[in-house]
Amino acid sequence: MIKRIKILVIALLLLTLHQSSTPVRTAASASPNIILIFMDDLGYGDLSSYGALDINTPNIDRLASEGIRFTNFLAAQAVCSASRAAILTGCYSNRVGISGALFPASPIGLAKDETTIADLLKQKNYATGIFGKWHLGDAQEFLPLNQGFDEYLGIPYSNDMWPVHYDGTPAKPGTNKYRFPPLPLIRNNVPIDTIRTLEDQAMLTSKLTDEAISFIRRNKKKPFFAYIPHPMPHVPINASAAFRGKSKQGLYGDMIQELDYNVGKIMNALKKEGLENNTMIIFTSDNGPWLNFGNHSGNTAGLREGKGTSFEGGQRVPCIIRWKGKIPAGLVSNQLASTIDILPTIAKLTGTTLPNKKIDGIDLGEILKGDLQASPRKNFLYYYRKNSLEAVRRDNWKLVFEHESRSYLNQAPGIDGFPGAAPENVRMSEALYDLRRDPGEQYDVKAYFPEIVKELKTLADEARADLGDDLQKIGGANKREPGRVNMK
Structure with missing residues (x-):
């Protein structure tokens, strides 16, 4: 009997020693994993949880039902590179010198000394990976491995920047x-393949998702940041054979449902690996839909204009955040928030130190805890083009300044991947909108509220002193330069 007790004691000691030497992560003791899923040109009305018709997005809708859905969430600018610079740095993109959409062989990119979310999380030894579209400079000096990421699989710029026409045929000499x-x-810094056809494009969604899941599994015993900026629904769109004809909205709906399925694959992988309760998933879009592409573009849910404009259809996007057990389920926040708020929110919840350089984002932590009356963001600046302040906002009041804009209004849209007209020089008049009752920005009420106009013009003057304004020929004191390389 004594001998059996001794054997049992020794076995228990050995088991205890083994367990103490094995790294174990728990929700209470470990930094949370972060997954940031960033769509390209997804419209405010493209998800069934945001009112989409004849498109089913059950997995993304489940994220919303298990977390928080924002209804008043703005991309920093309504164009690819500018928007990506903003979400990764927590800055208005003109502050870090990035505007528009960078083209192949661009001599500029995001400066290496800017702090990205990936750089920030390196303070806590996070594994960091990006799987998708980069679009912050394609010179090697600008690629993700020089911006805080450990690994990268994806395309360096938009999926329409290739020598292929919209119908999938090779581009002819003399064409754009x-x-x-x-x-x-x-992969990392080395091209490993070429996207040559629309069928190749159709496989990108699943390929990038599978790579992200591999990254999650390989790093499940340490905190990780997975950034998944999908190249679609930016045109050209396509869906793999298994999803074609599955929606009632044609190829666009098929492609959105395939994206939703792949979000579900990530959610299932987290559950299988026991990571669900220690992972925050953020789902949003870089800007609104490219409306002149007609049935190959998304839906603004009635908001004015779309991609490439500073009206709400260009910048108001879906945003869903889930962190099971930390963010109360089923919340809906109508408070003003933006993609630039993602970095400081992550910094606060991970205990990392914000960059020394000025940023523009605000921590949304109180809202995520369930305080739906908290309103940390009061103001927003609608910059576009290189550095033009086209509108300012305080709470639900938006003052639009006179400017030239792209416009889709009264233009016949294109069809089946070919674009319709979208003139770039339509003159917009100064107007004040009350977005609480007029989210479509149809009724100018500045004559009724001169004190609000005055208040918003003061906000604009402060913004111009800080960041400048090309429309007013003001340089701004606190803009920073982008990175530059000699492409000769």
Whole structure:
């Protein structure tokens, strides 16, 4: 009997020693994993949880039902590179010198000394990976491995920057498409394949998702940050054979449902690996839909204009955040928030130190805890083009300044991947909108509220002193330069 007790004691000691030497992560003791899923040109009305018709997005809707859905969430600018610079740095994109959409062989990119979310999380030894579209400079000096990421699989710029016409045929000499190089698929710093056809494009969604899941599994015993900026629904769109004809909204709906399915694959992988309760998933979009592409573009849910404009249809986007057990389930926040608020929110919840350089984002932590009356963001600046302040906002009041804009109004949209007209020089008049009752920005009420106009013009003057305004020929004191390389 004594001998059996001794054997049992020894076995228990050995088990205890083994367990103490094995790294174990728990929700109470470990930094949370972060997954940031960033759509490209997804409209405010493209998800069934945001009112989409004839498109079913059950997995993304489940994220919303298990977390918080924002209804008043703005992309920093309504164009690719500018929006990506903003979400990764927590800055208005003109502060870090990025505007528009950078083209292949661009001599500029995001400066290496800017702090990205990936850089920030390196303070806590996070594994960091990006799987998708980068679009912050395609020179090697600008690629993700020089911006805080450990690994990268994806394309360096938009999926329409390739020598292929909208119908999938090779571009002919003398056409705009012909000037583009082949579209590379890059792993880390090295091109490993070429995206040549629309069928190749159809496989990107699942390929990038599978790579992200591999990254999650390989890093499940340490905190990780997975950034998944999908190349679609930016045109050209396509869906793999298994999803074609599955929605009532044609190829666009099929492609959105495939994206939703792949979000579900990530959610299932987290559950299988026991990571669900220690992972925050953020789902949003870089800007609104490219409306002149007609049935190959998304839906603004009635908001005015779309991508490439500073009206709400260009910048108001879906945003869903889930962190099971930390963010109360089923919340809906109508408070003003933006993609620039993601970085400081992550910094606060991970205990990392914000960059020394000025940023523009605000921590949304109180809202995520369930305080739906908290309103940390009061103001927003609608910059567009290189550095033009086209509108300012305080709470639900939005003052639009006179400016030239792209406009889709009264233009026949394109069809089946080919664009319709979208003139870039339509003159917009100064107007004040009350977005609480007029989210479509149809009724100018500045004559009724001169004190609000005055208040918002003061906000604009402060913004111009800080960041400048090309419309007013003001330089701004606190803009920073982008990175530059000699492409010769």
